[in-house]
Every structure is written in C-alpha cells, then in structure tokens.
Amino acid sequence: MNCKFLFPVLAACALTACGSRGGQSETPAPGAGAPQAEVIPTVEVVTATARDVADENSYSSTVEAYATNNIMPQTGARIRKINVEVGDYVVKGQVLAEMDRLQLEQLELQIQNDEIEYARLKGLYEEGGVSQSDFEAAELGYKVRKTNYQNLLENTILRSPINGFVTARNFDVGDMFAMSAPLFTVQQVIPVKLLVGISESEYTKVKKGDTVSITVDALPGRSFTGKVNRLYPTINAATHTFSAEVLVNNADKALRPGMYARVSVNFGTSHRIVLPDRCIVKQEGTGQRFVYVLKSDDTVSYVPVTLGKHTGFEYEVIDGIQEGELIVQKGQAALKDGVKVQVLNQ
Numbered sequence: 064m065n066c067k068f069l070f071p072v073l074a075a076c077a078l079t080a081c082g083s084r085g086g087q088s089e090t091p092a093p094g095a096g097a098p099q100a101e102v103i104p105t106v107e108v109v110t111a112t113a114r115d116v117a118d119e120n121s122y123s124s125t126v127e128a129y130a131t132n133n134i135m136p137q138t139g140a141r142i143r144k145i146n147v148e149v150g151d152y153v154v155k156g157q158v159l160a161e162m163d164r165l166q167l168e169q170l171e172l173q174i175q176n177d178e179i180e181y182a183r184l185k186g187l188y189e190e191g192g193v194s195q196s197d198f199e200a201a202e203l204g205y206k207v208r209k210t211n212y213q214n215l216l217e218n219t220i221l222r223s224p225i226n227g228f229v230t231a232r233n234f235d236v237g238d239m240f241a242m243s244a245p246l247f248t249v250q251q252v253i254p255v256k257l258l259v260g261i262s263e264s265e266y267t268k269v270k271k272g273d274t275v276s277i278t279v280d281a282l283p284g285r286s287f288t289g290k291v292n293r294l295y296p297t298i299n300a301a302t303h304t305f306s307a308e309v310l311v312n313n314a315d316k317a318l319r320p321g322m323y324a325r326v327s328v329n330f331g332t333s334h335r336i337v338l339p340d341r342c343i344v345k346q347e348g349t350g351q352r353f354v355y356v357l358k359s360d361d362t363v364s365y366v367p368v369t370l371g372k373h374t375g376f377e378y379e380v381i382d383g384i385q386e387g388e389l390i391v392q393k394g395q396a397a398l399k400d401g402v403k404v405q406v407l408n409q
Contacts, residue, residue, distance in 0.1 A: 106394035133245035
C-alpha cells in the first residue's frame with residue numbers, strides 16, 4: 064500500500080471525529096433555559112357583613128359582704144360566756160357573748176337607789192321642801208347614771224347589730240379581753256356587693272340601676288343577676304378605670320365573701336362587621352392583626368384591622384375594612400401584599 068496516500072486520509076478522519084464531539088458538547092439539553100410558568104396562589108374568600116351584636120364586656124371582681132361589723136366591748140373585761148361559733152348565722156339583736164357583770168350589777172343597784180331618791184326629791188320639790196336647783200342637780204345625776212348603765216349594758220351583753228355569718232372569733236371563755244382584736248366579726252351576706260373596675264371609655268354608658276350578670280368559679284353552671292347600686296365619681300389615674308358597686312340579692316346565701324367572680328356588663332348593641340376568625344392573620348413579632356382584601360383586579364391587599372370581641376368562631380371588626388369587601392379566609396400562607404390570586408369559591 065502506498066503510504067503517501069494513507070496519511071492524509073487518516074488525518075481527515077481524525078478531524079471529523081473531533082469536530083463531531085465538539086458539536087455535541089455545545090448542543091443545549093432539551094428544555095434547558097426555558098422560562099418557568101408563573102404559579103398563582105389559590106384562595107377562598109368571604110364577604111364582610113355587618114350585623115347588630117351585643118356590646119358586652121366581662122370584668123373580674125371579688126364578692127364582698129354588704130356590711131362587716133367587728134364586735135367588741137369599749138373596755139377590757141373578762142369574757143364570761145360565748146354563745147356562737149364561726150359559721151353560725153345570727154340575726155340582728157341576738158346575744159353573741161357576755162362579759163363580766165360585776166360593774167353592771169353594781170351600777171344597777173345604784174340606779175335602783177337613785178330611782179327611789181329621785182321620786183322622794185320630786186315629791187318634796189312639788190311641796191316646796193327642796194329648792195329647784197337641788198332637785199335639778201339630783202335629776203341630772205339620775206339621768207347621767209341611767210345613760211351610763213345603758214352604755215355598760217351594751218358593752219357587757221354583746222349583741223349582733225346585723226343579720227349575717229360569724230366569720231371570726233378571736234377569744235375563748237375566761238380570756239381577758241384587752242382590745243387587741245375584735246371578739247367577733249359578723250358579715251352581712253344578704254345582699255352581697257362587688258366592686259367592678261370598668262374602663263374609663265365606658266364611663267358614660269353605665270347607669271345606676273343597670274342589670275349585670277355574674278358567675279363565680281366556686282359555683283359552676285350558676286348565674287346570678289345584680290344591679291349597679293353606686294358609681295364612684297373619680298377615675299383611677301393608674302388603671303384608667305372607675306369603680307361601680309354592684310348589689311346581688313343572694314337570698315339563698317349561695318354567694319360568700321371572697322369568691323372570685325366574673326361580671327358581664329351589657330352596654331347595649333352595636334352594628335359591626337363580623338368575620339370568621341380564620342380570616343384574621345397575626346403579624347409575627349408585633350401582635351398586630353390584619354386581613355387580605357381581594358381587589359377587583361384579582362390581587363390582594365394587606366390591611367391591618369382593629370378587633371373587638373371574639374365570640375365562638377367570629378371576631379368583631381371595629382376598624383380597617385368596609386362592609387361588602389371580599390376577605391381571604393383560606394390560603395393566606397402563600398400571600399403577600401399586591402400578589403395576584405385565583406379565587407376558588409367566587
């Protein structure tokens with residue numbers, strides 16, 4: 064074979080093979096560099112509707128006795144007898160305890176003697192046997208001792224000034240009462256009262272005689288009705304609340320002082336927009352609430368809202384949106400302000 068002709072043929076084949084491999088490396092893969100299709104979020108919307116809702120707020124309070132009396136004598140004395148114990152229900156005028164009667168009995172004998180002497184001097188005075196000044200001095204002394212006797216009697220035989228429960232007894236029979244603490248504490252529970260701190264923004268809405276609803280944790284399932292008895296005339300500068308005194312009849316004595324209570328005050332009705340609570344989105348880190356409002360061009364707008372009460376599965380919306388607007392209720396996780404959406408339930 065002639066080598067002069069073989070070498071050019073081999074060189075040409077080698078160049079052809081290299082050119083073929085080079086062409087394959089520059090050819091783009093199928094689909095490489097093609098534009099991605101835009102993904103449009105899908106959402107469900109609800110129409111913002113307004114209706115009359117109860118304008119009602121709930122406040123915490125504590126049940127208090129209508130009146131609390133600390134029973135004790137005016138001076139120290141030995142306790143002779145105790146008639147009641149803690150938990151007993153007593154009535155007005157009932158004898159609770161008796162103190163040592165020595166001074167009382169001595170003064171009682173003196174009063175009896177004074178009555179005889181007063182009657183004798185009065186007869187002499189009427190007959191002209193005693194001067195007017197002597198008779199008036201004797202009469203005054205007699206009246207003073209009778210007053211002292213009545214006062215000592217009240218401080219020797221201790222009676223309850225009110226109807227109520229005995230809630231404390233601090234001494235025993237035979238103790239020397241030294242006025243360091245009351246002998247008894249009696250609390251009136253028919254009716255009971257509650258002092259309710261209400262926001263100053265509601266000051267003009269609360270009136271004397273308004274009816275309120277009360278529940279207590281100690282009596283689940285029961286509700287009590289009370290009435291506003293007194294409105295305090297000043298606002299607490301620290302809490303921006305005012306106090307309303309509420310009275311509850313409590314005829315069955317079920318409510319007791321110290322019970323934790325929740326007081327619901329109804330301020331009437333308000334016409335407000337109500338939305339399902341799933342429409343409301345909370346902004347991370349701020350606590351601000353907002354909704355997404357669907358616009359006519361199928362984009363959504365991020366709108367902060369001011370919320371009222373949460374009742375059941377609905378929120379009252381006080382400010383931020385208008386009645387009739389379409390609000391996104393499902394699919395918010397994929398949204399941002401101004402994005403175009405596809406509505407599934409429109």
